[in-house]
Amino acid sequence: MNRNPKILSNDLLGLSQPEILAAIYSKIGDIPAYRGKQIYQWLHAKRARSFSEMTQLPADLRSLLDEQFTIGTISLAHRSMSEDGTIKFLFDLSDGFQIESVLIPSEMRDSKGEARRKTLCLSTQVGCPLDCKFCATASMKLKRNLTTSEILQQYFEVERLTGERITNVVYMGMGEPLLNYDNVVRSLRILTDPELDIIGSKRITVSTSGLPEEIRKFAHEKLGVKLALSLHATTDELRSKLMPINRAHPIKDLLEAMDEYYKVTGIPVTYEYILFEGLNDSDADARRLAKIARRLPSKVNVIPFHRIDFTNPVGIGAELHPATDEHFIRFNDLLRAEGVHVMVRSSSGEDIEAACGQLALSKLPHPIAIGI
Ligand code: SF4
Numbered sequence: 001m002n003r004n005p006k007i008l009s010n011d012l013l014g015l016s017q018p019e020i021l022a023a024i025y026s027k028i029g030d031i032p033a034y035r036g037k038q039i040y041q042w043l044h045a046k047r048a049r050s051f052s053e054m055t056q057l058p059a060d061l062r063s064l065l066d067e068q069f070t071i072g073t074i075s076l077a078h079r080s081m082s083e084d085g086t087i088k089f090l091f092d093l094s095d096g097f098q099i100e101s102v103l104i105p106s107e108m109r110d111s112k113g114e115a116r117r118k119t120l121c122l123s124t125q126v127g128c129p130l131d132c133k134f135c136a137t138a139s140m141k142l143k144r145n146l147t148t149s150e151i152l153q154q155y156f157e158v159e160r161l162t163g164e165r166i167t168n169v170v171y172m173g174m175g176e177p178l179l180n181y182d183n184v185v186r187s188l189r190i191l192t193d194p195e196l197d198i199i200g201s202k203r204i205t206v207s208t209s210g211l212p213e214e215i216r217k218f219a220h221e222k223l224g225v226k227l228a229l230s231l232h233a234t235t236d237e238l239r240s241k242l243m244p245i246n247r248a249h250p251i252k253d254l255l256e257a258m259d260e261y262y263k264v265t266g267i268p269v270t271y272e273y274i275l276f277e278g279l280n281d282s283d284a285d286a287r288r289l290a291k292i293a294r295r296l297p298s299k300v301n302v303i304p305f306h307r308i309d310f311t312n313p314v315g316i317g318a319e320l321h322p323a324t325d326e327h328f329i330r331f332n333d334l335l336r337a338e339g340v341h342v343m344v345r346s347s348s349g350e351d352i353e354a355a356c357g358q359l360a361l362s363k364l365p366h367p368i369a370i371g372i
Protein backbone atom coordinates (compact mmCIF):
# COMPACT_ATOMS: atom_id res chain seq x y z
CA MET A 1 0.00 0.00 0.00
CA ASN A 2 1.25 3.48 -0.83
CA ARG A 3 1.33 5.26 2.53
CA ASN A 4 2.70 8.50 1.17
CA PRO A 5 0.42 9.51 -1.66
CA LYS A 6 1.81 12.30 -3.80
CA ILE A 7 -0.14 15.50 -3.96
CA LEU A 8 -3.09 14.66 -6.15
CA SER A 9 -1.99 16.27 -9.36
CA ASN A 10 -5.40 17.76 -10.02
CA ASP A 11 -5.94 19.19 -6.51
CA LEU A 12 -4.60 22.73 -6.23
CA LEU A 13 -5.36 23.19 -2.52
CA GLY A 14 -2.24 23.22 -0.37
CA LEU A 15 0.14 24.05 -3.21
CA SER A 16 2.60 26.95 -3.04
CA GLN A 17 2.51 29.63 -5.73
CA PRO A 18 5.34 28.06 -7.81
CA GLU A 19 3.65 24.64 -7.49
CA ILE A 20 0.33 26.09 -8.67
CA LEU A 21 2.04 27.60 -11.71
CA ALA A 22 3.82 24.32 -12.44
CA ALA A 23 0.61 22.26 -12.09
CA ILE A 24 -1.26 24.64 -14.41
CA TYR A 25 1.63 24.66 -16.88
CA SER A 26 1.55 20.87 -17.08
CA LYS A 27 -2.17 20.73 -17.94
CA ILE A 28 -3.11 24.05 -19.49
CA GLY A 29 0.05 25.93 -20.37
CA ASP A 30 1.91 29.00 -19.22
CA ILE A 31 0.05 31.67 -17.27
CA PRO A 32 1.53 34.89 -15.84
CA ALA A 33 3.08 34.61 -12.39
CA TYR A 34 0.62 37.12 -10.94
CA ARG A 35 -2.21 34.75 -11.88
CA GLY A 36 -0.53 32.06 -9.77
CA LYS A 37 -0.53 34.47 -6.85
CA GLN A 38 -4.20 35.31 -7.37
CA ILE A 39 -5.15 31.62 -7.47
CA TYR A 40 -3.07 30.93 -4.33
CA GLN A 41 -4.95 33.73 -2.56
CA TRP A 42 -8.37 32.58 -3.75
CA LEU A 43 -7.69 29.01 -2.65
CA HIS A 44 -6.32 29.75 0.80
CA ALA A 45 -7.11 33.30 1.94
CA LYS A 46 -10.55 33.59 0.36
CA ARG A 47 -11.39 29.88 0.81
CA ALA A 48 -12.81 29.56 -2.71
CA ARG A 49 -14.51 26.20 -3.23
CA SER A 50 -14.95 26.56 -6.98
CA PHE A 51 -12.98 28.20 -9.77
CA SER A 52 -16.07 30.14 -10.84
CA GLU A 53 -15.71 32.21 -7.66
CA MET A 54 -12.29 33.46 -8.80
CA THR A 55 -13.73 36.50 -10.51
CA GLN A 56 -10.36 38.23 -11.04
CA LEU A 57 -9.44 35.49 -13.51
CA PRO A 58 -10.50 35.59 -17.16
CA ALA A 59 -13.59 33.46 -17.82
CA ASP A 60 -11.75 31.13 -20.22
CA LEU A 61 -9.02 30.41 -17.64
CA ARG A 62 -11.66 29.70 -14.99
CA SER A 63 -13.38 27.19 -17.20
CA LEU A 64 -10.06 25.50 -18.12
CA LEU A 65 -9.16 25.27 -14.43
CA ASP A 66 -12.57 23.79 -13.74
CA GLU A 67 -12.01 21.11 -16.37
CA GLN A 68 -8.54 20.15 -15.16
CA PHE A 69 -8.40 20.72 -11.40
CA THR A 70 -10.24 20.33 -8.13
CA ILE A 71 -10.11 22.25 -4.85
CA GLY A 72 -9.73 19.86 -1.95
CA THR A 73 -10.95 16.31 -1.76
CA ILE A 74 -12.47 15.68 1.66
CA SER A 75 -16.16 15.85 2.51
CA LEU A 76 -18.17 15.73 5.68
CA ALA A 77 -19.65 12.32 6.48
CA HIS A 78 -21.00 13.05 9.92
CA ARG A 79 -20.73 15.36 12.86
CA SER A 80 -21.65 14.99 16.50
CA MET A 81 -21.99 17.60 19.18
CA SER A 82 -21.15 17.12 22.81
CA GLU A 83 -23.18 18.56 25.63
CA ASP A 84 -20.19 20.85 26.35
CA GLY A 85 -20.21 22.28 22.79
CA THR A 86 -17.33 20.20 21.44
CA ILE A 87 -18.01 19.11 17.86
CA LYS A 88 -16.48 16.02 16.28
CA PHE A 89 -16.33 15.88 12.48
CA LEU A 90 -15.97 12.69 10.49
CA PHE A 91 -14.59 13.33 7.02
CA ASP A 92 -14.58 11.02 3.99
CA LEU A 93 -11.35 10.98 1.99
CA SER A 94 -11.33 10.41 -1.75
CA ASP A 95 -9.99 6.85 -1.42
CA GLY A 96 -12.63 5.67 1.05
CA PHE A 97 -10.66 6.21 4.27
CA GLN A 98 -12.04 8.47 6.98
CA ILE A 99 -10.54 10.84 9.54
CA GLU A 100 -11.80 12.86 12.47
CA SER A 101 -11.26 16.48 13.54
CA VAL A 102 -12.56 18.09 16.72
CA LEU A 103 -13.54 21.71 17.46
CA ILE A 104 -13.27 22.43 21.18
CA PRO A 105 -14.68 25.62 22.72
CA SER A 106 -12.88 26.88 25.80
CA GLU A 107 -14.72 27.00 29.08
CA MET A 108 -13.79 30.68 29.48
CA ARG A 109 -16.48 32.96 28.07
CA ASP A 110 -16.44 36.55 26.87
CA SER A 111 -18.98 39.22 27.83
CA LYS A 112 -21.42 37.88 25.20
CA GLY A 113 -21.19 34.36 26.59
CA GLU A 114 -19.12 33.14 23.63
CA ALA A 115 -16.18 30.80 24.17
CA ARG A 116 -12.98 32.83 24.19
CA ARG A 117 -11.11 30.16 22.28
CA LYS A 118 -12.23 27.68 19.63
CA THR A 119 -9.47 25.16 19.23
CA LEU A 120 -9.37 22.85 16.24
CA CYS A 121 -7.66 19.49 16.73
CA LEU A 122 -6.42 18.25 13.35
CA SER A 123 -5.48 14.77 12.15
CA THR A 124 -2.31 14.14 10.16
CA GLN A 125 -2.53 10.42 9.39
CA VAL A 126 -5.26 7.85 8.82
CA GLY A 127 -4.68 5.82 11.99
CA CYS A 128 -1.22 5.77 13.54
CA PRO A 129 1.69 3.32 13.53
CA LEU A 130 2.73 4.10 17.11
CA ASP A 131 1.16 1.84 19.62
CA CYS A 132 0.53 4.15 22.58
CA LYS A 133 -1.45 2.06 25.04
CA PHE A 134 -3.81 4.82 26.13
CA CYS A 135 -4.83 5.94 22.65
CA ALA A 136 -7.81 4.79 20.63
CA THR A 137 -6.22 5.79 17.31
CA ALA A 138 -3.49 3.20 17.88
CA SER A 139 -6.07 0.44 17.46
CA MET A 140 -6.53 1.49 13.81
CA LYS A 141 -2.82 1.01 12.93
CA LEU A 142 -1.48 3.21 10.12
CA LYS A 143 -3.44 3.29 6.89
CA ARG A 144 -1.66 6.23 5.26
CA ASN A 145 -0.37 9.76 5.66
CA LEU A 146 -2.67 12.66 4.88
CA THR A 147 -1.76 14.99 2.04
CA THR A 148 -1.16 18.69 2.66
CA SER A 149 -4.54 19.41 1.13
CA GLU A 150 -6.32 16.93 3.43
CA ILE A 151 -4.70 18.49 6.51
CA LEU A 152 -5.56 22.04 5.47
CA GLN A 153 -9.05 21.22 4.33
CA GLN A 154 -9.97 20.07 7.83
CA TYR A 155 -9.39 23.68 8.91
CA PHE A 156 -11.29 25.21 6.01
CA GLU A 157 -14.23 22.78 6.23
CA VAL A 158 -14.69 23.11 9.99
CA GLU A 159 -14.59 26.89 9.65
CA ARG A 160 -17.16 26.79 6.82
CA LEU A 161 -19.45 24.20 8.39
CA THR A 162 -19.66 25.99 11.72
CA GLY A 163 -19.30 29.60 10.60
CA GLU A 164 -16.93 29.94 13.55
CA ARG A 165 -13.59 31.70 13.67
CA ILE A 166 -11.00 29.14 14.73
CA THR A 167 -8.71 30.77 17.27
CA ASN A 168 -6.22 27.97 17.92
CA VAL A 169 -5.03 24.83 16.16
CA VAL A 170 -3.47 21.73 17.65
CA TYR A 171 -1.92 19.01 15.51
CA MET A 172 -3.02 16.41 18.00
CA GLY A 173 -5.73 14.37 16.30
CA MET A 174 -5.16 11.03 14.62
CA GLY A 175 -1.54 10.25 13.82
CA GLU A 176 1.97 11.31 14.76
CA PRO A 177 2.52 14.63 12.95
CA LEU A 178 6.29 14.28 12.67
CA LEU A 179 5.91 10.95 10.87
CA ASN A 180 4.12 12.87 8.12
CA TYR A 181 6.78 15.53 8.28
CA ASP A 182 6.67 17.09 4.81
CA ASN A 183 2.90 17.43 4.60
CA VAL A 184 2.66 18.79 8.14
CA VAL A 185 5.34 21.41 7.45
CA ARG A 186 3.76 22.32 4.11
CA SER A 187 0.35 22.77 5.76
CA LEU A 188 1.92 24.93 8.48
CA ARG A 189 3.62 27.13 5.88
CA ILE A 190 0.23 27.92 4.37
CA LEU A 191 -1.66 28.35 7.65
CA THR A 192 1.00 30.75 8.92
CA ASP A 193 1.72 32.59 5.64
CA PRO A 194 1.37 36.29 6.57
CA GLU A 195 0.13 37.02 3.03
CA LEU A 196 -2.88 34.78 3.68
CA ASP A 197 -3.69 35.97 7.20
CA ILE A 198 -5.31 32.67 8.23
CA ILE A 199 -4.03 32.20 11.77
CA GLY A 200 -0.96 33.34 13.71
CA SER A 201 1.85 30.86 14.27
CA LYS A 202 1.72 31.43 18.03
CA ARG A 203 -1.79 29.98 18.02
CA ILE A 204 -0.66 26.65 16.60
CA THR A 205 0.77 23.73 18.58
CA VAL A 206 2.24 20.57 17.09
CA SER A 207 2.17 17.65 19.48
CA THR A 208 4.60 14.77 19.12
CA SER A 209 5.08 11.47 20.86
CA GLY A 210 8.80 12.13 20.62
CA LEU A 211 11.02 11.66 17.57
CA PRO A 212 14.29 13.45 18.41
CA GLU A 213 15.69 13.69 14.90
CA GLU A 214 12.46 15.17 13.52
CA ILE A 215 12.13 17.55 16.50
CA ARG A 216 15.61 18.90 15.76
CA LYS A 217 14.80 19.30 12.07
CA PHE A 218 11.47 20.93 12.92
CA ALA A 219 13.26 23.47 15.11
CA HIS A 220 15.02 24.84 12.03
CA GLU A 221 11.87 25.25 9.87
CA LYS A 222 11.34 28.82 11.15
CA LEU A 223 7.60 28.26 11.51
CA GLY A 224 7.21 29.94 14.90
CA VAL A 225 4.73 27.32 16.14
CA LYS A 226 4.66 25.76 19.60
CA LEU A 227 5.83 22.22 20.21
CA ALA A 228 4.32 19.84 22.76
CA LEU A 229 5.88 16.56 23.84
CA SER A 230 3.56 13.76 24.96
CA LEU A 231 5.62 12.66 27.93
CA HIS A 232 3.19 10.76 30.22
CA ALA A 233 5.93 9.14 32.30
CA THR A 234 9.15 10.25 33.96
CA THR A 235 11.02 6.93 33.82
CA ASP A 236 12.00 5.01 30.71
CA GLU A 237 10.69 1.82 32.27
CA LEU A 238 7.11 3.09 32.50
CA ARG A 239 7.22 5.22 29.35
CA SER A 240 8.36 2.26 27.28
CA LYS A 241 5.37 0.28 28.54
CA LEU A 242 2.91 3.08 27.77
CA MET A 243 4.57 4.27 24.56
CA PRO A 244 6.69 1.60 22.84
CA ILE A 245 8.39 4.30 20.70
CA ASN A 246 10.29 5.16 23.90
CA ARG A 247 12.40 2.00 23.48
CA ALA A 248 13.94 3.57 20.37
CA HIS A 249 14.00 7.13 21.71
CA PRO A 250 14.42 7.27 25.50
CA ILE A 251 13.49 10.29 27.59
CA LYS A 252 17.03 11.70 27.77
CA ASP A 253 17.23 11.92 23.94
CA LEU A 254 13.81 13.57 23.78
CA LEU A 255 14.65 16.17 26.37
CA GLU A 256 17.86 17.05 24.57
CA ALA A 257 15.86 17.49 21.35
CA MET A 258 13.36 19.70 23.20
CA ASP A 259 16.31 21.74 24.53
CA GLU A 260 17.36 22.30 20.95
CA TYR A 261 13.84 23.30 19.91
CA TYR A 262 13.85 25.98 22.57
CA LYS A 263 17.43 27.05 21.87
CA VAL A 264 16.74 27.52 18.15
CA THR A 265 13.22 28.99 18.29
CA GLY A 266 13.09 30.70 21.70
CA ILE A 267 9.55 29.33 22.07
CA PRO A 268 8.67 27.77 25.45
CA VAL A 269 7.76 24.10 25.16
CA THR A 270 4.83 22.10 26.52
CA TYR A 271 4.83 18.67 28.13
CA GLU A 272 1.65 16.62 28.00
CA TYR A 273 1.07 14.31 30.94
CA ILE A 274 -1.94 11.99 31.27
CA LEU A 275 -2.50 10.93 34.86
CA PHE A 276 -3.09 7.20 35.37
CA GLU A 277 -4.15 5.89 38.74
CA GLY A 278 -1.28 4.19 40.57
CA LEU A 279 1.08 4.32 37.60
CA ASN A 280 2.46 7.84 37.17
CA ASP A 281 0.60 9.89 39.77
CA SER A 282 2.87 9.58 42.82
CA ASP A 283 4.65 12.42 44.61
CA ALA A 284 7.95 11.08 43.26
CA ASP A 285 6.52 11.26 39.71
CA ALA A 286 5.46 14.87 40.31
CA ARG A 287 8.96 15.79 41.52
CA ARG A 288 10.65 14.10 38.56
CA LEU A 289 8.22 15.82 36.19
CA ALA A 290 8.93 19.18 37.85
CA LYS A 291 12.66 18.62 37.36
CA ILE A 292 12.08 17.94 33.67
CA ALA A 293 9.79 20.97 33.30
CA ARG A 294 12.33 23.28 34.93
CA ARG A 295 15.01 22.51 32.33
CA LEU A 296 13.40 25.04 29.94
CA PRO A 297 10.71 27.73 29.98
CA SER A 298 7.74 25.41 29.71
CA LYS A 299 4.32 24.46 30.87
CA VAL A 300 2.85 21.09 31.74
CA ASN A 301 -0.61 20.14 30.52
CA VAL A 302 -2.02 17.60 32.94
CA ILE A 303 -4.70 15.57 31.20
CA PRO A 304 -7.33 13.30 32.72
CA PHE A 305 -7.26 9.81 31.19
CA HIS A 306 -10.22 9.18 28.93
CA ARG A 307 -11.27 5.58 28.78
CA ILE A 308 -10.89 3.73 25.50
CA ASP A 309 -12.78 0.57 26.46
CA PHE A 310 -14.59 0.75 23.11
CA THR A 311 -11.35 -0.34 21.39
CA ASN A 312 -11.16 -3.50 23.55
CA PRO A 313 -7.62 -2.81 24.77
CA VAL A 314 -5.44 -5.68 25.97
CA GLY A 315 -2.33 -5.86 28.20
CA ILE A 316 -1.42 -2.68 30.04
CA GLY A 317 -3.98 -0.77 27.97
CA ALA A 318 -6.78 -2.72 29.66
CA GLU A 319 -5.43 -1.87 33.11
CA LEU A 320 -5.34 1.92 32.75
CA HIS A 321 -7.61 3.97 34.97
CA PRO A 322 -7.96 7.71 35.49
CA ALA A 323 -6.27 9.07 38.61
CA THR A 324 -8.70 9.73 41.42
CA ASP A 325 -9.78 13.34 41.93
CA GLU A 326 -7.76 13.42 45.14
CA HIS A 327 -4.56 12.28 43.41
CA PHE A 328 -5.22 14.57 40.47
CA ILE A 329 -5.44 17.64 42.70
CA ARG A 330 -2.49 16.59 44.88
CA PHE A 331 -0.31 15.97 41.82
CA ASN A 332 -1.06 19.39 40.34
CA ASP A 333 -0.57 21.13 43.67
CA LEU A 334 2.81 19.48 44.04
CA LEU A 335 3.87 20.54 40.55
CA ARG A 336 2.83 24.11 41.27
CA ALA A 337 4.67 24.07 44.58
CA GLU A 338 7.75 22.99 42.61
CA GLY A 339 7.42 26.11 40.45
CA VAL A 340 5.88 24.45 37.39
CA HIS A 341 3.39 26.29 35.17
CA VAL A 342 0.52 23.80 35.16
CA MET A 343 -2.54 23.76 32.93
CA VAL A 344 -5.27 21.21 33.49
CA ARG A 345 -6.77 20.04 30.22
CA SER A 346 -10.52 19.56 30.35
CA SER A 347 -12.34 16.42 29.25
CA SER A 348 -14.31 18.32 26.60
CA GLY A 349 -16.06 16.01 24.19
CA GLU A 350 -15.70 12.86 26.27
CA ASP A 351 -19.39 12.03 25.88
CA ILE A 352 -18.93 11.77 22.09
CA GLU A 353 -15.49 10.11 22.26
CA ALA A 354 -13.84 13.28 21.01
CA ALA A 355 -11.64 13.89 24.04
CA CYS A 356 -7.89 13.53 24.03
CA GLY A 357 -6.86 10.03 22.94
CA GLN A 358 -10.32 8.89 21.94
CA LEU A 359 -10.31 9.37 18.16
CA ALA A 360 -10.80 6.05 16.41
CA LEU A 361 -13.83 6.22 14.09
CA SER A 362 -15.37 3.73 16.42
CA LYS A 363 -18.95 4.45 17.19
CA LEU A 364 -21.24 5.90 14.64
CA PRO A 365 -23.80 7.25 14.78
CA HIS A 366 -22.92 9.13 17.95
CA PRO A 367 -25.41 9.73 20.72
CA ILE A 368 -25.98 13.44 20.13
CA ALA A 369 -25.90 13.56 16.38
CA ILE A 370 -26.67 16.62 14.35
CA GLY A 371 -27.30 16.54 10.64
CA ILE A 372 -24.72 17.13 7.97
S1 SF4 B 1 -1.07 9.07 21.09
FE1 SF4 B 1 -0.58 10.00 19.10
S2 SF4 B 1 1.33 8.98 18.51
FE2 SF4 B 1 0.43 7.70 20.13
S3 SF4 B 1 -0.80 6.16 19.01
FE3 SF4 B 1 -2.16 7.90 19.50
S4 SF4 B 1 -2.13 9.18 17.66
FE4 SF4 B 1 -0.33 7.82 17.57
